[in-house]
Amino acid sequence: MSGPVWTVAKKEVTEILRDKRSLYVLLLLPIALYPVIVVGTTFLAQIQLRKLSAQTHPVWVEGWDALSPELQGLLRDPLVDEDEAEEDLKRGRQLRLELSAPPEPLPGETQDEHYNRALKEDLVRAVVRGVDVLAHLDPHEVPPIEVLYNGGIDASQLTRKRILASLERFEDQEVARRIEDAGLPDTTLTPFETRALDRGREGAMLGRLLGALLVVLALTGSFYPALDLGAGEKERGTLETLLLAPISRQSVARGKFWAVFAISLVVALLNLVSMGVTFAFAAGSLPTMNFTVDLPGLAACFFVLVPLVAMFSALSLATSTYAASYKEGQAYLTPLMILGTVPPLAAALPGLQLDLPMSLAPVLGASLLIKGIFAGTAHWTHGLLVFGSNAVYAFVAVRWVAALYTREEVLWRPAAAAAPDLLGLRREGPPGGAPSMPQALALAVLVLVLQFFVGAKAQQKDLVLGLVFTLVVLVAGTPVLYAWWLRCDLRRTFAWRAPPAWAWGAALLLGVGAIAINLDIGVAQRSVLPPATPEENAALEQLSRILSALPWPVLLGLIAVLPALTEELCFRGFVLQGLRSEVSPALAILITGFCFAAVHLDPNRFFPQLFAGCVAGALVVRSGSLWPAMLFHGLHNGLILGLEALGPETGKLLIDAESSAPTPLLRAIGWSTAGLGAGLCLWGSRRARLARA
């Protein structure tokens, strides 16, 4: 760490440590959390169970008054087993029941309606039907006994358990009597006994949840310091003073990163220590908290958390730096927190195992590794992979933060900036210009929602008309209407101007070449992510059948021409132009590509669509016109149709039928054509820039 970086980091840590309220939350929360979890959850659950056991629970039994005293006693008497007092409590065996015949239903009410209302209003905890058959059981029949209860009420659930336990005991006695009557040995129904012996680490299930909690808390530990050092510094107006010092902006960014990282790492360490100490004491004294983790396990977890915390510190700082104020920073960090919480929770679910692709997945890999450490199944090679990949992500994230501190549009957004005017209600300034970034993102979300709720329904009713409606009205109509309402300059908003000649050539070459690249991307996606489900394949086949029945010109219009016009208007027009007002062209292209891929609602083609979206975006940014992107899009879709229409003999020259990968011939043609197109695009735009200069 260089001198200025150290100076900045030391001052930032000092300032954070002097904010006592935040310090208490940051440091005391992890220390108190695990004891609270252990003591709180265990004792609260016990208190609740004891409270329920102390109450009397009304139960209606049909034909209660006609039951023999023996059967009445069977249902009424608690089933206490001194050796399993704890288990009795959980299964409700000690519950005291107030048994009676059901009262008369209200006038006009059926018996079932009567029971349903009583259970819903908690007038009764359970209703038992058919219990009178126990008085005269026939060995050749299996008469039903029904227990009606309300699953939404804990006491009703527990009452059900209590009644079923009584009936099971009676059932055991009846079976034993029948076996004895038949002169069979006691072991007739148990020819052998199965024992499942868990040789894994004790408390693996609890370990999963604790692992997820550990990762979530380690990640969220960076939020407060990042908010204070990024958006907080901008809001307080001290950033300008700091940037006037004769040190590089990267040094400022790195100093801030190290401060956030140091605080977050201490929070993560406190989490680990608190967890280790809590469960070391709890083990043995609380039977439900039988989870233990040894010192090497805790050390391994810390090892995993170091790059993860570094990555999140950098991401939080970058997100917070984008914000102009503390409040805005909180709004931006909330989605990051939700995104960071999903992988640890997913890792806690059964089924996900750590393998090579998972090891490389940000956050998820680390969460799975910690789960493995707690379960005693982690392997050091996975550990190195997770550590290495997260260290790379952290490095990239730190570089991103450093780059942000060199961008004026990020650093000098006004702190008192008003909330995004998504509805265009303020109508500030003269009409004209392109939409803002929030308006662009709002449109992308709106189109996604409309596509999901309206477009998909319309296409289910009538595929062709639904598709036309979706593309024309939802995908193209919405942005045009929105731009008109916002009083945007429509030519600017939709980049509606004649492109330079080279852009047509580049679009043509890229449209031809992108087919092979997209097929390769599709193969790569399938090798990493789960393949399409049989239901998805069946739906796709049905779609192909319907489309292939259409005349060629209609099909071409529907799949190539219409999407090229409408989707480009929406995404490379409104969304991309709006994003470009606030983020770099590369990031704007990437975000637009994501929106474009997401709106297609097809996870199996996400990455190919992302790639195609990015190429179209690059064409628009480089040429300044939407038209080449439309040509690229239409050509790309049209060629896909063409490939599908080829006979099997011709088709196998270009595409491998089994893997859907391009053949070497198509790959050579595609990649080289796309390379030429990209080269032409770069050359043309560079020449235009030089000419302008």
Place this chain on the structure above:
Amino acid sequence: MIDVQNLVKVYAAHTPNPVRAVNGVSFTARPGTVFGLLGPNGAGKTTTLRIVATVLSPTEGTAVVGGVDVRQDPAAVRRQIGFLSASTGLYDRLNPREMLGYFGALYGLGGAALEARIDALVDLFEMKDFQDRPCGVLSSGQKQKTSIARALIHDPPVLILDEPTSSLDVLVARTVVERIAALRSSKRTILLSTHIMSEAERLCDEVAFLYRSKIQASGTLAEIQGDQPLEDAFFAKVDEVDRREGASA
């Protein structure tokens, strides 16, 4: 010396909605003088000062501070500059002494030299009584004193003051103006932006009117004023520009 030539700043230059905040601004501020950049809010004063201080980069044109171009070696420019703005830019959880120590370290000072410089500034600005209290609890006058001391920690030959009194009450503002007047020296160049004409009249040797992102008039105070108050001269120029640009629009 500060030499600014044909300075242009376009915000969001590569986006569909560019904003031209400074449009061909030129002026020269000489050592031993106070140069006033006068104009209403939004005229481009702060943008111009930020470019001179290397916080923002110019879209076109040049700014040279003490013989160093802001594009060529921004760190060397910053070493020569002390910058003071209306927002004092103090860290609430540091005390004035720590503030001075922090910025001294960032300017490459250290050890006994830094301590001696801090002591000298504490004495100069009479900060002894509050030097160990967090900046967050200081009065606005104490904050502004700390802020001026922070700008002077490295004894810069160039001082840039961006609306230094705009958020202060009248008594504190008067004290700050007196302090600025006391900072004049034969080797120091002071560039002051303000929209308070009485301040400019009291402090400046030369002034430039910045309006609608352009310098509309510049010269010595006497040349600009003529026989009328500076404020009247300013409004006369504003009216003239509005008429001219309104007519051309």
